[in-house]
């Protein structure tokens with residue numbers, strides 16, 4: 090029962106989820122983690138923790154919303170690898186609470202049917218993804234506008250007004 094209560098607490102509060110991973114969120118990070126907005130744009134200084142928070146949000150979504158496709162874009166392969174590395178580190182630190190069906194270099198597929206896929210902006214397969222629950226664009230200021238316009242329709246189904254249980258979200262990270 091205690092474990093169930095603890096799991097529920099983490100499911101409902103991403104700031105608490107961060108704390109279980111040993112990260113005490115800064116005030117802006119806490120606001121981000123508790124945000125229910127379906128569009129978020131971060132305009133923060135270098136090394137402030139944007140990618141770390143994005144990785145955390147991606148993993149939280151995958152673990153606690155079964156069947157979610159989470160797409161993480163970054164301008165180039167190196168940044169994609171860095172972002173995905175953070176996701177995997179958190180996943181392993183938590184002790185893989187939901188087993189992986191497949192753990193690849195740039196993607197993680199869980200047994201609850203959630204998937205986290207990380208792609209460099211140069212990848213032509215991006216257009217093949219649909220039904221994206223959460224889109225994260227890391228280093229968005231360096232991602233070409235045409236790429237952003239290409240991925241935006243993936244989120245079109247949701248529209249607005251789903252603030253409390255957003256089925257689809259975009260997070261753009263500068």
Ligand SMILES: Nc1ncnc2c1ncn2[C@@H]1O[C@H](COP(=O)(O)OP(=O)(O)OP(=O)(O)O)[C@@H](O)[C@H]1O
Pocket residue numbers: 112113114115118134135136137138139140141142
């Ligand atoms: N709340 C926090 N507590 C402790 N360490 C943190 C916290 N947030 C971020 N960090 C650490 O700060 C460092 C920078 O984080 P990160 O790479 O996520 O920043 P960034 O804003 O994406 O940087 P860049 O501008 O280079 O892309 C990392 O080592 C990360 O672990």
Ligand SMILES: [Mg+2]
Pocket residue numbers: 139140141227
């Ligand atoms: Mg970063």
